Amino acid sequence: MQPMIIKQLMLSNFNYYIHRMKSDINGDWYRRGYYKQNTAWTLAAWDHATLQLGIVKAYQVLKDKRMLQSLEEWASTTQWSITKCDEFTANNHLAGEVYLLLSLVNPPKANISNIQNELDKVMAKPWQGNDSWSWCDAIFMAPPAYALMSKVSGNKKYLTFMHDKFLEAYNDFYDKEDHLYFRDKNYVYNPNNPLTKAKNGKKIFWGRGNGWVIGGIARIMEYMPKTDQHYPFYKQLFNEMADKFLRTQQPSGLWSPSLLDPEDFSEKETTGSGLICYALAWGINNGVLEAKTYQPVVEKSWMALCNCVMKNGAIGYVQPIGADPQHVDPLFTNDFGIGIFLLAGTEMLKLR
Numbered sequence: 001m002q003p004m005i006i007k008q009l010m011l012s013n014f015n016y017y018i019h020r021m022k023s024d025i026n027g028d029w030y031r032r033g034y035y036k037q038n039t040a041w042t043l044a045a046w047d048h049a050t051l052q053l054g055i056v057k058a059y060q061v062l063k064d065k066r067m068l069q070s071l072e073e074w075a076s077t078t079q080w081s082i083t084k085c086d087e088f089t090a091n092n093h094l095a096g097e098v099y100l101l102l103s104l105v106n107p108p109k110a111n112i113s114n115i116q117n118e119l120d121k122v123m124a125k126p127w128q129g130n131d132s133w134s135w136c137d138a139i140f141m142a143p144p145a146y147a148l149m150s151k152v153s154g155n156k157k158y159l160t161f162m163h164d165k166f167l168e169a170y171n172d173f174y175d176k177e178d179h180l181y182f183r184d185k186n187y188v189y190n191p192n193n194p195l196t197k198a199k200n201g202k203k204i205f206w207g208r209g210n211g212w213v214i215g216g217i218a219r220i221m222e223y224m225p226k227t228d229q230h231y232p233f234y235k236q237l238f239n240e241m242a243d244k245f246l247r248t249q250q251p252s253g254l255w256s257p258s259l260l261d262p263e264d265f266s267e268k269e270t271t272g273s274g275l276i277c278y279a280l281a282w283g284i285n286n287g288v289l290e291a292k293t294y295q296p297v298v299e300k301s302w303m304a305l306c307n308c309v310m311k312n313g314a315i316g317y318v319q320p321i322g323a324d325p326q327h328v329d330p331l332f333t334n335d336f337g338i339g340i341f342l343l344a345g346t347e348m349l350k351l352r
Contacts, residue, residue, distance in 0.1 A: 003349055009306055010058055010345040012313035013338045014067065017051065035111050044078040046141055047096040047321065051335040054342030061346050065075055072109055073314075075102060080111040081118075085158035085319040088122050090138035097145040097219075100152050111154065116226025119149055123161045133169045134325070135184040140212035140275075144219035151223050162220070170237075172209065179240040180205040180259060181213045183323055198261035205259040206324050214241045215343070220283040235288060238279075242289055245276050255305030268317040269328045270308050274340035281347035295351065302348050305341065308310045315341040 042048070054076055058065040079098050083092040096115035105112035133142060146162035149155075173182045175189070182188045182205065189203040190196045198204050217238050222233055250258045254273040256262035281298045283289035310316045310331065318337035321327050 001299070001306070005306075006302075006345050007062060007350050009309055010062065010342055011064070012309065013315055013341050014055065014058070014064075015202075016313035016333075017335070017338055018066070018070065029218075040274065042083070043074060044083045044092065044095040046091040046094050046137075047334065047336040049098055049141075051095065051339035051342075052098045053101075054234040054339030054346075056098055056105070058342045058345045060101075061104070061349050065203060068105065069101060071098070073264060074108070079114070081114045088125060090133050090142035091189060093119070093122075093142040094140070097148055100145065100148045103152065106243065115145070116149060116153065117160065119146060123157070127165070131326070132348075133165050134172075136169070136173055136181040136209045137168070137183075137212045138206075139169065142215035143216055144223060147220045147223035151225075159223075159228065159230075166220075169271075174237075175203065175205075178203060178205065178260070178301045179244040180210050183209045187324065187336065196256055199264045200261045202260040204261075204324065207255045207257045207259050207269060207272030208275065208319060209246075209272075209323075210241065211255075211272040211279070211340075212244070214238065214279040215275040215340075218279045221288070222282070222286070225309060238283060239286060242280055245280065246294070246297060249301065253300040253302075255301075256325070257319060257328065261325075265325050265327065267328050268308060268330070269319050270302070270305055270315050270317045271337050271340050272321055273301055274305055274315070274337070274344045277305060278340065278347050281344065285347055285350045298348070298351070301346065305344060314338060 035211045052071060055067050056071055058064075061070065075098070078095065081097050096118065099110065099112055099115050103112050115141055133139070143166055146158040150158035150162075171182065173188065175182065182203075187196055187204050187206075196204060209301055221231065221238065223236050224234070245255065248255060250256060250262055252268065254268055254270070256274055257265040257269045257272060265313045277298050280289060280294050281302075284298065286293050305315070308315055308317045310333070314333040315337050316330050316333055317328050318332050318334045320332060320334065
């Protein structure tokens, strides 16, 4: 697909978001209009933060000043802080990654002291087991923030903490036979428990859940020095999962909400597929995956995603917030779905 078309589709999603939240042409975007009922805390929650992550990554490529303006408005409204409802949970740390990325884009306006203090507080807290990284989505939300904080601050303690906690979740939820993640302890396969089996009797591997994981690993590797002793571990894990996605892509170009049971979930779904497209394209662009093998896969998936963009400019077929495979409404969209589409588009623009 020509770069200009990719940019147009990315901007159509961004424009949909801007249009939806503006109260009037001169409105204060984040204190009026679409978000007037929301607090700064909810604006820093994972779903909005996924959107902001997509926007900041897109801005790095498109250099659209409106994107930077909206990002800085959002960060100002959230006071460069994370959600306080449960500051230790992984979901709340994704916003911190966006703040850190903004500090690299426009240092004079950035304030990263809050997120650094929060991460330090989490690291000082006594952990029990894998504690607040106890579901696979957490791999997208928290570890990259620690890896990026290590890069920005120059302090390796964040990488050390991240890797230790990553391993706990890896040991609990990664299936070394199928090279995919269970969503959480409730889905770990037990042949004697029918609740852990798909309709076809196979294991339940949620498409978006595994998209969250490989999308998180991509950003860990992006921020982590290649010379780090643990980099080969993440590279191997990334390649194992990528190979599985290669084998589970559907004829449509997308991936099923239930990766091993596409017959029961045969409809389109764009968030899991968008995350997988993003991660695989990132892998090609960064020399982690072989282009000859994976570029046809990501190009097919990207075309399928583009065909799900609605007339209003937003990506459709977004599975609502949940924890397992669910059937999808073609007309449903969400902020995190738009963010994921922008992430995928950003890496597609970089493909040669």
